[in-house]
Amino acid sequence: MLKESIIMSWQNIVGNKMRSFLTILGIVIGVSAIIALITIVQGVIDEANSQFVDLGAGKITIQAYGTPLKRGLSYSEVEELSTIENVSGVTPSLSISSSIVREENLLEDVSIEGKNEVFFRESKDIISYGRGFNILDMESKNKVAVIDDDIQKTLFTGEDPLGENILINGTNYTIVGLVNEDSSSDIMSAFGSTDSNGKVFIPYTAAMNMAGVGNITALDISVSDTNFMDQVMDDVELALNKAFNYKDDSFNVINLDSMIEALETMQNMFTTMLGGIASISLLVGGIGIMNMMLVSVSERTTEIGLRKALGAEPSNIQVQFLIEAIFLSLFGGLIGVILGLWISYAVSGVIGTTFKLSTSAISLGVGFSAGIGIIFGWAPARKASLLNPIDALRSV
Amino acid sequence: MEKEILRMTNIVKTYKMGGEDQVVLKGINLTVNEGEFISILGPSGSGKSTLMNIIGCLDTPTSGEFILDGRNVSDQSEKQLSKIRSKEIGFIFQSFHLLPRLSAKKNVELPLIYAKITKQEREEIAVNTLIRVGLDDKLNHRPNQLSGGQQQRVAIARALSNNPTILLADEPTGSLDQSTGKQVMELFTELNKEGRTIIMITHDANIATYANRIVKILDGYLSEGDEGDA
Ligand SMILES: Nc1ncnc2c1ncn2[C@@H]1O[C@H](COP(=O)(O)OP(=O)(O)OP(=O)(O)O)[C@@H](O)[C@H]1O
Ligand SMILES: [Mg+2]
Numbered sequence: 001m002l003k004e005s006i007i008m009s010w011q012n013i014v015g016n017k018m019r020s021f022l023t024i025l026g027i028v029i030g031v032s033a034i035i036a037l038i039t040i041v042q043g044v045i046d047e048a049n050s051q052f053v054d055l056g057a058g059k060i061t062i063q064a065y066g067t068p069l070k071r072g073l074s075y076s077e078v079e080e081l082s083t084i085e086n087v088s089g090v091t092p093s094l095s096i097s098s099s100i101v102r103e104e105n106l107l108e109d110v111s112i113e114g115k116n117e118v119f120f121r122e123s124k125d126i127i128s129y130g131r132g133f134n135i136l137d138m139e140s141k142n143k144v145a146v147i148d149d150d151i152q153k154t155l156f157t158g159e160d161p162l163g164e165n166i167l168i169n170g171t172n173y174t175i176v177g178l179v180n181e182d183s184s185s186d187i188m189s190a191f192g193s194t195d196s197n198g199k200v201f202i203p204y205t206a207a208m209n210m211a212g213v214g215n216i217t218a219l220d221i222s223v224s225d226t227n228f229m230d231q232v233m234d235d236v237e238l239a240l241n242k243a244f245n246y247k248d249d250s251f252n253v254i255n256l257d258s259m260i261e262a263l264e265t266m267q268n269m270f271t272t273m274l275g276g277i278a279s280i281s282l283l284v285g286g287i288g289i290m291n292m293m294l295v296s297v298s299e300r301t302t303e304i305g306l307r308k309a310l311g312a313e314p315s316n317i318q319v320q321f322l323i324e325a326i327f328l329s330l331f332g333g334l335i336g337v338i339l340g341l342w343i344s345y346a347v348s349g350v351i352g353t354t355f356k357l358s359t360s361a362i363s364l365g366v367g368f369s370a371g372i373g374i375i376f377g378w379a380p381a382r383k384a385s386l387l388n389p390i391d392a393l394r395s396v
Numbered sequence: 397m398e399k400e401i402l403r404m405t406n407i408v409k410t411y412k413m414g415g416e417d418q419v420v421l422k423g424i425n426l427t428v429n430e431g432e433f434i435s436i437l438g439p440s441g442s443g444k445s446t447l448m449n450i451i452g453c454l455d456t457p458t459s460g461e462f463i464l465d466g467r468n469v470s471d472q473s474e475k476q477l478s479k480i481r482s483k484e485i486g487f488i489f490q491s492f493h494l495l496p497r498l499s500a501k502k503n504v505e506l507p508l509i510y511a512k513i514t515k516q517e518r519e520e521i522a523v524n525t526l527i528r529v530g531l532d533d534k535l536n537h538r539p540n541q542l543s544g545g546q547q548q549r550v551a552i553a554r555a556l557s558n559n560p561t562i563l564l565a566d567e568p569t570g571s572l573d574q575s576t577g578k579q580v581m582e583l584f585t586e587l588n589k590e591g592r593t594i595i596m597i598t599h600d601a602n603i604a605t606y607a608n609r610i611v612k613i614l615d616g617y618l619s620e621g622d623e624g625d626a
Contacts, residue, residue: 302493306493309485310487310510311481311483393489393493
């Protein structure tokens with residue numbers, strides 16, 4: 001019985017191809033908009049999120065511009081920061097641009113990153129080959145360097161770079177390790193320019209000498225227990241205030257965890273807002289379905305009367321029209337899902353985020369359209385089932 | 397003794413038209429026995445279709461008693477009436493009322509679907525009844541690929557498919573030319589000879605003579621007429 005109803009509905013939809021298509025257009029647009037918006041927003045936020053997480057949750061980033069009299073922090077002040085309770089390490093960071101030389105080859109515009117052993121300890125998977133800096137390198141001011149993939153490819157094509165030397169600003173550095181392709185050193189460089197020809201990590205003391213600065217203006221603090229994040233933030237701010245004599249705007253403390261939270265709030269807000277807008281088009285689509293069903297019922301008055309004369313119960317008629325409405329909107333929903341995914345796939349390719357199939361978006365789209373079919377198909381189906389067969393048969 | 401399958405006692409049907417009552421059937425008494433072929437003959441507007449709708453359980457009388465195959469129709473629910481239409485009545489209409497998108501076979505299967513017959517059985521019955529009405533080579537034709545007479549045969553096959561107690565026809569030859577109408581009437585006569593009870597409504601006295609009993613309807617009353625009277 002149900003199977004027959006489905007077949008009959010299908011035949012009616014296919015029998016009126018153009019009209020059915022126009023009817024489901026509203027649903028197609030609504031569902032594809034919802035799917036595309038949710039998937040794209042999710043892709044963008046995920047991308048930003050993963051960058052933040054790469055940088056390390058439980059990390060506080062400090063920019064210490066200082067005052068005209070005291071630009072940045074001294075070594076000892078940085079040491080002091082690392083003694084704050086629940087702080088597991090402090091990484092000064094300094095980024096300069098320089099050219100590097102290997103034998104006869106010169107490579108310009110390389111980003112030179114000054115780091116310490118804490119950086120490599122805290123960013124666990126950053127080393128893909130060889131090793132990072134250790135405490136010995138730092139204490140004995142070893143001239144060691146860690147290079148990234150780009151440098152490896154341009155200067156050491158097909159060679160093992162470990163133990164080889166490169167010349168940076170007139171000083172020889174021995175390569176001890178290789179970092180992952182997509183490792184970002186800190187929040188600033190993650191969002192900063194990426195048009196350098198590669199990245200070389202050297203001990204930050206050497207980098208400071210190279211840059212000719214005596215103070216540290218940027219550093220990351222790793223927090224061992226993120227439950228005490230607020231406490232650590234307060235302590236860090238207190239220490240910095242002391243160092244800079246409570247001068248306004250002398251430093252900036254950024255907590256990554258709170259940024260991730262803000263990002264999530266933003267995502268929810270976007271999804272709700274865009275979903276709301278797309279729902280309006282779904283509503284319009286639903287009204288379209290209702291209209292088509294009402295037309296269909298009045299067009300098929302005779303058919304309904306005939307079916308009743310042949311023994312159909314009112315519920316048979318109602319189910320048949322309801323199935324037709326659900327079919328129509330589900331069909332629209334399905335096309336909408338495919339179209340929406342295709343759009344978000346194309347858009348993610350253009351804006352460079354990773355495309356991820358969102359099952360929740362798909363089930364939302366399918367569920368929504370089925371629901372619309374039921375809600376907006378109900379009244380026409382009921383109307384059909386209540387038609388008086390005599391009036392219905394007389395209408396020819 | 398023949399079995400009585402239909403008995404109407406004092407059936408009245410009133411339509412309300414703009415506050416005024418129009419009494420179309422004023423007290424119909426009719427008894428039909430199994431195996432009869434009966435014509436109800438009357439002029440246009442005399443209430444033939446109204447009577448047929450009541451016999452076919454598509455409509456209920458305003459008053460009076462209607463017993464169909466031992467059941468009092470007036471106290472059946474909507475759902476039970478659907479069942480009666482499905483099992484007891486085979487409708488044949490003047491304008492055929494075939495579904496244009498379905499093949500002859502599918503059209504004949506329609507009542508069987510509502511009678512919840514399995515697909516395999518349905519197809520078997522549909523093919524057999526179409527063979528019975530002489531359309532063995534038109535099983536998969538659509539209505540618009542058939543002549544009027546052939547369409548009416550499909551409709552007759554559809555009416556027969558559920559093996560109903562009564563074959564109920566309203567002006568079955570009204571849309572057909574004379575010779576095709578004659579063929580359809582011959583089919584009716586054959587079916588009646590096989591034992592089928594047929595109630596046929598017509599305003600055409602010539603067509604009415606195919607039946608073995610004629611009743612006339614006029615001004616809301618029935619009167620038994622004899623064949624020679626038409
Ligand atoms: N639903 C209705 N409401 C009001 N009046 C109706 C209704 N149905 C039928 N009538 C009236 O009842 C009378 C009989 O109608 P009916 O259709 O039974 O006639 P008929 O004998 O079948 O005529 P014909 O040979 O033209 O088909 C007519 O006067 C008609 O106007
Ligand atoms: Mg009539």
